[in-house]
Amino acid sequence: MKHELVKPDITVIGGGLAGVCAAISAARLGQQVALVQNRPVLGGNSSSEVRVWVCGATAHGINRYARETGIMGELFVENQYRNPEGNPYLWDLIILEAVRTESNISLYLNTDVHEVEATGDGDERMITSVTGWMMGSERKIRFESQIYLDCTGDGLVGFLAGAKFALGREARSEYGEEWAPEVADEITLGSTLLFYTKDAGAPVRYIPPSFAKDITQTSIPIRRVIRSGDSGCHYWWIEWGGEHDTVHDNELIRDELWSVIYGIWDYIKNSGKFDADNMTLEWIGSLPGKREYRRFTGDYVLTQNDIISQREFPDAVAFGGWSIDLHPPQGMYAEASGSKHMHADGVYHVPFRSLYSANVRNMLMAGRDISASHVAFGTTRVMATCAVIGEAAGTGAALCAAMGVSPRELYARHLAVLQQTLLRQDASIIGVRSHDELDLARRAKVTASSTLTGIALEQPGETYPLGTDVALLLPVHPVLSGLELLLDASSDTALTVELWDTGRKENYVPHSLQVTANVNVTTGTAQWVKLPLEWRPEEPQNAFIIIRSNKAVSLYHSTEAHSGVLIFFKTEENHVSKNLEDHATDQPVVLWSMQGLARQPFCCRTLSETTAYSPENTVNGYHRPYGGPQQWMSQPMQSGQPEWVQLTWEEPQSLAELHLTFNDDVNEDLVNLHHHHTTFRVMPELVRNYRVEMLSQSGEWLEIISAAENRKRKVIHTLDTPVYSQALRVNMDATNGSKYAELIEIRAYGEGTR
Template sequence: MIKEEYNPKVRSNKSVILTSDLVVCGGGLSGVCAAVEAARQGLKVILVQDRPVLGGNASSEVRLWALGATSHMGNNNRWAREGGLIDEILVENTYRNKEGNPVLFDMVLMDFVKNEDNITLLMNTAIYHTVKADEKNIAAVEAFCSQTSTNYLINGTYFCDATGDGIVGFQAGAAFRIGQEAKAEFNEKMAPEEANTELLGHSIFFYSKDVGKPVKYVAPDLALKDITDIPKYQSIKSSDQGCSFWWLEYGGKLDTIHDTENVKEELWKVVYGVWDYIKNSGEFPEAETMTLEWVGAIPGKRESRRFEGHYMLTQNDVIDQVDFEDAVSFGGWAVDHHDVEGVYTKNDSCTQWHTKGVYQIPYRCFISKNIDNLFLAGRIISASHIAFGTTRVMTTCAHGGQVVGTAAALCLKHGLKPEDLKSGHLLSELKNALSARGQGIPKVAYEGPNLLKEAKVTHSSSMSLAKIPANGTWKYLGKSSAQLLPLRKGEAYSFTFDIKANATTKLEAELRLSDKLGNFTPNVILERQVQAVEIGEQKVCFQFKETIPEDQYVFVVLKQNGLVAYKSSELLMTGLVSVFNGENKKVSNNGRQTPPSDIGIDSFDFYTPLRRPDGQNIGMEISPALEGFSADQLTNGLVRPDVRTNAWIADPLDEQPCLTINWEQKKKVNNLTIFFDTDYDHAMESVQMGHHESIIPFVVEAYEILDDRGHIIFEKSDNYQTINRINLHAPIETKQLKIRFKKNQYATPVAVFEIIIN
């Protein structure tokens, strides 16, 4: 037993002193990615999280779906899902948890952290004090764990503030901002004329379920009594739950840090009042057997402090898609701002203005301009309030977290300050390190060491796409439909479709492309043709005369005509996708974006894909056949489609696809990294949405690697991940490697984006 006599003095809690290379403060997705990446690169990491679970707004405590540049597949950003570690996490979650259970996502994140021996994880531990070594450097943070009554003094060489509210940066004295900049400061047309302190508010969600028998609901006293206080109450549906109630928002006029508990109580008032309306108003008879299953206990925060880095991203950088020398990350969510009145507004709850493509985020946004050993991650990175409207979303934040983890490893390796990586050969080393991990930075290719570049690579076959087989169902042209194809510069193409018409009519086709190379917004019509169509089934050929000005993806568009159907295709192939001029209300996509003329936003049509099992490719014959799927794509340093597919794709009839890598002299091989296709066009929302399959159809599930003696040095039979890192048990010396692939269960052509051998 433990027995202690009366002590007239104040007793002290248990105290623990810890020391690490990197202290990551905050366990949301950005903090998790920073910690895991740094740990994988050899740093000793302490991850401090003030909540009982990881994930922040993505956790089961808040239950917001994690999204980024893909924007629910509702914008024109093709193959834009963030790469690297956050991709690995989302692919893992889809494999384990395709239904989107938020509790299971908690455990996916926990496994990623706990599987790293170099991470010390402190949960339920709140940082309350920052200790400075001098004016420009942090020495330690002090924290308290409420569950173990333990005080921590956590020393570190580098610190990452991923806390959302920026508690460490604030206490360390780093420059920050709260509110909206005036229009004149950065020449941002969306900004107000005068600076103000208005912000995006917090939200609390709820889940409901039907239990099959009548359930009584007595509203708590705090519940909102008059539902008409919520101007949007007539849009409420009893079937809505979770993120569908994102607009239950409040606090934009308050102090979103210090008033959070008051904001939470107001949101509880709203939530329980909304449920009272659903249950007891008589407007929803189907709700008689429904019960309130879960209500968030903490609000999901959108905005508070933003810190000043060595560069501040602005609206113009985002909309103009500015290229930065120090580009290390990217975004693509809309510039998404909410009305300051939140749930009580009589205006639109939010405005989402989309860009024509993804935009780069420079490294300078991730480092404090005042504190020499402080990295910034998550929603607090250096961006104006307008740019923050797009950088704040979670997978964009997580993508930046990997930047911090990688940069911290390089800083420790070379004994540098974070700002030393801003330019020169150290910046190149950082970008190559990120690219080697699949970061997928737009216009940035991996240029680091790779023995594959010294080899002669041959393939058993490669795709020559003369036909997308018309073996699917008939699809009527209720909306304009298009096939995205990687066409070659200088070529003129013809396309032949299987068509069925219910009446004599005319079918119009267009070749469309983007005015900016690498974008997927079809705002330029290269050529338009019209063909007469008879009643019944027939083949219709469009012979276009215009040649393609550059290697790029081109939209082959069949214009809307409800009398006409085309034959779809069951073929699934890397780099092919059909898109439709439809709507996606979740992201303010009404088929065309038409903003006011004075806010600096572009007008354009949306052509977006459908989720599997819908959205089949359009059956067609293509002349000349599409080439460019050979093994020489494997060393261009790119790991997703941009202006071309950037993949070796085997012939669909090849029963034993194989790559053979030959060197003139023996090479010492330590490891290989193979980049497969897990469909970067699929949004992979972490919770609530659910997904059609747990293993993406394009990915190679099984393969084996043989040396020059025919010995199998590695084999894999259960792959579902994008990136396979193969560290051999011992280095081998060989003049040849042969990689034999097995066709997967979906019978899609085998495809590989990139192989790095060291």
């Protein structure tokens, strides 16, 4: 046996997506990081060992412009390009490569931390070391660091350190939560095993094992959805253990889940109710995917009321958007729906005070074990949300280590530094603006080769009979003086249209009615009809324009997507079986759905100019949609002619580093194992080929950067030698499919100021 001592600046325990993003963010800020994972692969529940979809704030397309950016965004986009089939082993590889790319990370796989040394009394604990056993290598490794992050999911490190925590469901009276039980208990969400199937191309018989459960003697065939072609996360509802201890009873829970999986497959193969002769089992999980265990107590406990009210926090560092998604304690045997969902009207905010321990002064946490009530945990638990929380916690840890402060002191004294650092990394804090004083672009005059000043979707595709209410969302910057729709009318009729605001800039649902118009439409096809909708809001924001149902009218879908423009359909029916998911349809984000047609808005033309796509947006401090698209967009590109954005200063500047953020359409829902597929591997709006030029003292434009085949949202160019110039120009020569050049943000830094 070997005994080793490792002394990194930061030790991250847990290699799920929260731990991975925490480690990467801290390493990129110059800290030496040990990432310790007790499994042979990274990714936690998303890995090939468990194979759960990575879901997040988009909530499978329910929320708009809600996909994560930062490190999780990088992983999503890379996986879309390299792994379009959703191969779980390639997903493992993408995560592993992201970690190994960072030279400041030392990775310890197969290393189970089960010893923690901590000092101090109960209210002021300090972790001095954690020790892990590397399985298969007979190495006992002791890690001594300034800062520790518990990203274990189960919260073992914090528990052994004496951190305060909650387990189970709080009573309704504790936080005033509608969905909490009257009396507190120790019930949690259960664990799940998944399985994969495939068509073998020839008949395959199946003989079940002796322990396979006869599911016809349970409520499963009646209360759950079983289809022979489904596999993987379609069977998320194979869940059990909520009434047990999901850690101590892990083996018992696994065996029960196995018995049901083999019983389900027996039912599919041998009941005669399915066309499954050629189907065979390809893979069955053996490591239960746990949903819930300990939740540490921080300086703030996030609750249901915070989620549903979308409470704004001064220390917001991350966001989520998945519904509060709770499951019955009996899991797959329950008579009730497999899950019930409560949605906010949009995304919600996560405070930094929920990411560090209230009593262990050098411990942060990320992932399933953050400071949240059981009900709030119902949304923060999904993995893309865990990942962005991980990036925030890792960034906080890096700043703590660099400044020699505790997380609580970082919150009290350096909160702005934390938030601005996250924004510079392209992490998203919804509604928080960048005001980086070191960013030279903020001091420059911004101009462009051309700017889109009106919205005109004039290329018609299929028609849509107006049998239900539909809606368009458009930016109003600063005024809307009317709108035209392309439509057919089978008879003379009157069309009713309403303009609503969205209430909050991060929301995309109707909130308050502003204008109503009734328009007479004559019989005809492919006619442009003017809608007298006039609105000048006090500040730029989105308009939610509802077109009421009319059986005589058909609208035209556009063949082109358009940044800043969304389409909605009103539906009062659940999009999935209520036996699986119970979504109350009176919730606005459920009532108004994109139905997978976000890239096919209705043909329309605005009748007033807009500044929503001004080049000044690239330095306004926002780097994702918020009350509008918050980007620059050119006129349609012409062959062989680049579109450009230029920074000009009053005096020459020394420039050493340039940050470019391109549009990767955060409205597009991406999932690692492909709950659905996009028709493209690279976001069409992303700029593919570009060049950066500087203005020389003699007045010539000199190329200093050239990039081809770009498929990334955020690109950082560090110059080998700083340049001295009064102007920079980003020339965009080609996109990945869009006819517009688009740029979200540009930053420029001098030498030594980054």
